[in-house]
Amino acid sequence: MSSPISTQEQLQHAETQAHFNLKSLKLATRGVKLLPSQTGTLTEAPVPYTGNPFLLCWVDTLLFFKEAWSIVGVLSPMRQWNGGDMDELYPSLANLICLGLHGFLIVFQLAFLLSLPFTILLPMWAMIGYVGAVMTVVFAIARVLNGGEDTSYSTVDLEDDADKHDDECWIYLNGVSVGKHWLKGNLNRLSLTFRRPIIGVHNQTYGIIFDLIQCLIERNFCYPTTDIRRSYVTIKSCLLSEQHKRVILILHSQGGIEGSLILDWLLSELPHDVLQKLEIYTFGCAANHFNNPHRSYTSLVAAQTPGSTPSANNKSVRHIEHYANNGDFVARWGVLAFTRMQYRYMGRVFVRAGTGHLLNQHYLNVMFPLDKNMRIEEKNGFMDQSVMFSDEGAESRARESMGETLMNGGRGTGDAIVVNENSPIEPAKLANKKPKVRAFSRLWEYRNGMSPNN
Numbered sequence: 001m002s003s004p005i006s007t008q009e010q011l012q013h014a015e016t017q018a019h020f021n022l023k024s025l026k027l028a029t030r031g032v033k034l035l036p037s038q039t040g041t042l043t044e045a046p047v048p049y050t051g052n053p054f055l056l057c058w059v060d061t062l063l064f065f066k067e068a069w070s071i072v073g074v075l076s077p078m079r080q081w082n083g084g085d086m087d088e089l090y091p092s093l094a095n096l097i098c099l100g101l102h103g104f105l106i107v108f109q110l111a112f113l114l115s116l117p118f119t120i121l122l123p124m125w126a127m128i129g130y131v132g133a134v135m136t137v138v139f140a141i142a143r144v145l146n147g148g149e150d151t152s153y154s155t156v157d158l159e160d161d162a163d164k165h166d167d168e169c170w171i172y173l174n175g176v177s178v179g180k181h182w183l184k185g186n187l188n189r190l191s192l193t194f195r196r197p198i199i200g201v202h203n204q205t206y207g208i209i210f211d212l213i214q215c216l217i218e219r220n221f222c223y224p225t226t227d228i229r230r231s232y233v234t235i236k237s238c239l240l241s242e243q244h245k246r247v248i249l250i251l252h253s254q255g256g257i258e259g260s261l262i263l264d265w266l267l268s269e270l271p272h273d274v275l276q277k278l279e280i281y282t283f284g285c286a287a288n289h290f291n292n293p294h295r296s297y298t299s300l301v302a303a304q305t306p307g308s309t310p311s312a313n314n315k316s317v318r319h320i321e322h323y324a325n326n327g328d329f330v331a332r333w334g335v336l337a338f339t340r341m342q343y344r345y346m347g348r349v350f351v352r353a354g355t356g357h358l359l360n361q362h363y364l365n366v367m368f369p370l371d372k373n374m375r376i377e378e379k380n381g382f383m384d385q386s387v388m389f390s391d392e393g394a395e396s397r398a399r400e401s402m403g404e405t406l407m408n409g410g411r412g413t414g415d416a417i418v419v420n421e422n423s424p425i426e427p428a429k430l431a432n433k434k435p436k437v438r439a440f441s442r443l444w445e446y447r448n449g450m451s452p453n454n
Contacts, residue, residue, distance in 0.1 A: 032437045053222075056288075070355070073329065098181055138207060142179075149202065173258050173259055192374050218254075219286070228262060251281070251285060260287035263292075281323070283364075289345060291344055321441065328354075336351065366381065376448050
């Protein structure tokens with residue numbers, strides 16, 4: 001068996017190959033990379049995501065093609081069916097129907113987009129009729145995929161755990177291509193993982209191609225779609241409820257974009273003591289920013305002062321964590337690209353060596369694997385891996401140009417623009433020790449109906 005090569009060498013190799021060979025790409029590493037949360041800065045420069053939206057779209061397009069080599073890894077591995085028929089690619093009849101409809105929409109929508117330049121040759125009435133006919137087909141198939149419900153709920157039997165967490169509200173926002181069937185699978189898998197009822201506010205799909213276009217509009221124009229507005233109402237209502245002491249928001253893929261925009265609204269409207277109820281956890285996040293400002297100027301200054309110890313809970317949202325596979329195209333186009341920026345992507349980032357983008361099959365099955373009794377295994381390969389911190393001094397070497405940073409992959413700037421403010425264990429104190437992922441993951445403390453101490 002050949003010895004594993006470094007992640008950097010593998011990615012450099014992939015970029016120089018004309019053809020991507022998934023079997024030859026070994027995204028192995030010695031541990032899970034931990035990028036502790038950013039703190040925010042005292043700079044007066046505007047944050048990148050507030051720039052010219054058309055320029056942002058152009059940079060996003062360049063980034064898309066730069067990371068396109070990893071697209072084939074979105075669905076791999078295809079037979080990782082730890083969750084049975086809850087897994088997206090499990091060969092059940094319902095899953096096969098969903099895959100067939102999405103396959104048709106991919107071909108149909110690509111053909112439509114390629115044909116658009118030629119519609120200039122048609123009379124106006126013919127062009128309008130053509131576009132109308134295409135949209136009718138797309139919306140009809142989307143209706144079959146999405147069903148008629150805007151909100152769904154997990155349906156698994158939680159037995160004795162059902163009423164233990166009445167003071168919590170768990171909300172899930174799904175990613176691209178998820179219809180009613182896959183949404184139900186996501187909700188039930190999350191419910192089994194954390195032994196809580198889960199509310200799903202449906203981010204409806206219109207086919208993968210059109211969903212990706214919607215992602216560009218949402219994250220570069222900060223445009224709130226109907227799904228975002230509906231989700232905002234649900235989340236805000238839960239936060240304002242006196243019954244709820246904790247509101248946990250779980251985001252996947254495009255749901256991360258929507259969640260980041262919703263968070264911007266919440267930060268502008270709700271008191272800090274209400275926001276302290278909120279916790280956010282993302283998987284394969286596609287957002288280009290995640291705000292979480294300091295609660296006071298004093299804590300901001302302290303965070304920027306060398307040698308100072310920031311006070312606990314000094315951010316508006318107490319806990320934000322991001323989980324990403326380093327071979328997941330969406331994560332590379334989202335969280336793994338934008339954590340290289342000087343500001344602003346708040347929250348710890350856990351980077352696992354592996355491919356796949358599907359929530360159940362590629363994230364929960366490896367990070368929160370189920371045993372035969374449908375409980376989370378206490379010992380598993382991800383949580384038992386050693387933590388590797390991003391290198392010190394990354395922030396001071398950061399490029400301020402968004403385009404330069406993204407297009408050059410952050411080379412020479414370190415793995416991310418981060419500091420160790422929110423780490424429960426200081427890296428300087430870890431000499432000759434190998435801390436595990438479980439020591440840093442707050443989400444892990446919710447497994448099997450358990451709860452963190454604070």
